[in-house]
Amino acid sequence: MKLNILKEEFCTALLSDYPAEEAHSFFFMLTQAYFKVSRLDLALNPNIEIDATEADKLEQAKLRLLQHEPIQHILGTTEFFSLNFQVSKDVLIPRPETEELVQWILDDVSANDSTIKLTELGTGSGCIAISLAKSLSGSKISAVDISEKALKIAKLNANKNEVFIDFSLQDILELEQLPENQDVIVSNPPYVRELEKKAMQRNVLDYEPEQALYVADHDPLIFYKQIANLAKKSLIPDGKLYFEINQYLAAETEKLLQDQGFTTELRKDIFGNYRMLKGIKQ
Numbered sequence: 001m002k003l004n005i006l007k008e009e010f011c012t013a014l015l016s017d018y019p020a021e022e023a024h025s026f027f028f029m030l031t032q033a034y035f036k037v038s039r040l041d042l043a044l045n046p047n048i049e050i051d052a053t054e055a056d057k058l059e060q061a062k063l064r065l066l067q068h069e070p071i072q073h074i075l076g077t078t079e080f081f082s083l084n085f086q087v088s089k090d091v092l093i094p095r096p097e098t099e100e101l102v103q104w105i106l107d108d109v110s111a112n113d114s115t116i117k118l119t120e121l122g123t124g125s126g127c128i129a130i131s132l133a134k135s136l137s138g139s140k141i142s143a144v145d146i147s148e149k150a151l152k153i154a155k156l157n158a159n160k161n162e163v164f165i166d167f168s169l170q171d172i173l174e175l176e177q178l179p180e181n182q183d184v185i186v187s188n189p190p191y192v193r194e195l196e197k198k199a200m201q202r203n204v205l206d207y208e209p210e211q212a213l214y215v216a217d218h219d220p221l222i223f224y225k226q227i228a229n230l231a232k233k234s235l236i237p238d239g240k241l242y243f244e245i246n247q248y249l250a251a252e253t254e255k256l257l258q259d260q261g262f263t264t265e266l267r268k269d270i271f272g273n274y275r276m277l278k279g280i281k282q
């Protein structure tokens with residue numbers, strides 16, 4: 001079967017649910033992963049053929065995309081900070097905004113000392129801790145998550161990316177203390193309120209882990225309060241706490257840190273939303 005003809009069929013079918021450019025991107029992400037055929041390869045060799053079994057793999061992927069299953073779940077992997085991560089329904093899919101948080105930490109740390117003590121709370125796929133470990137070799141990095149299934153994936157990702165992270169199974173809200181003398185604490189905790197669900201896309205709502213995403217409307221900063229409290233005791237003087245935050249709660253989240261005695265800085269993400277917050281312990 002000609003891949004070019006299958007491409008037309010695939011993209012036309014997806015047009016009901018996705019913009020044309022996105023459908024094309026999905027197609028080539030799949031052909032790259034399944035057959036090592038890129039957009040350029042097909043442009044240069046328009047006569048590339050695939051067999052019926054291969055065509056069926058594309059067909060199955062198409063059906064899953066029409067159910068709005070994330071492409072990352074179909075592929076089983078995604079890229080974050082130029083590294084490869086395994087993902088599944090048990091972990092939040094790493095987001096580009098979170099890469100900016102990692103970059104912020106690296107910009108601050110590399111300017112001083114690149115071997116540090118760092119703890120991540122709610123690591124999920126491990127993407128933050130692992131990307132940092134990759135750039136800050138020699139650092140002592142620990143990470144916790146409440147989900148055993150998520151930790152399994154995070155450990156796999158640490159191995160795959162050849163870094164060591166001290167992972168442990170913990171509920172952030174039950175933690176009584178963190179390791180002492182930390183230079184940096186980082187967290188991207190659940191922060192989407194129930195009332196914000198209606199604005200969310202099906203690929204997130206139907207397929208990503210609720211435990212990683214949502215907080216109760218009546219106490220949306222519950223994780224931030226707990227983490228700020230723990231961080232205050234565990235950070236060294238001038239140590240830094242980095243958060244990914246809910247854009248609609250930026251002012252409240254910043255105030256919470258200030259009330260705990262941190263000096264703060266807010267930052268916007270690539271989409272122009274207040275998404276990151278740094279607290280410096282005084």
Ligand code: GLN
Pocket residue numbers: 095188189190191192204212213214244
């Ligand atoms: N930014 C994510 C989303 O909107 C939420 C991440 C989180 O809750 N920590 O899907």
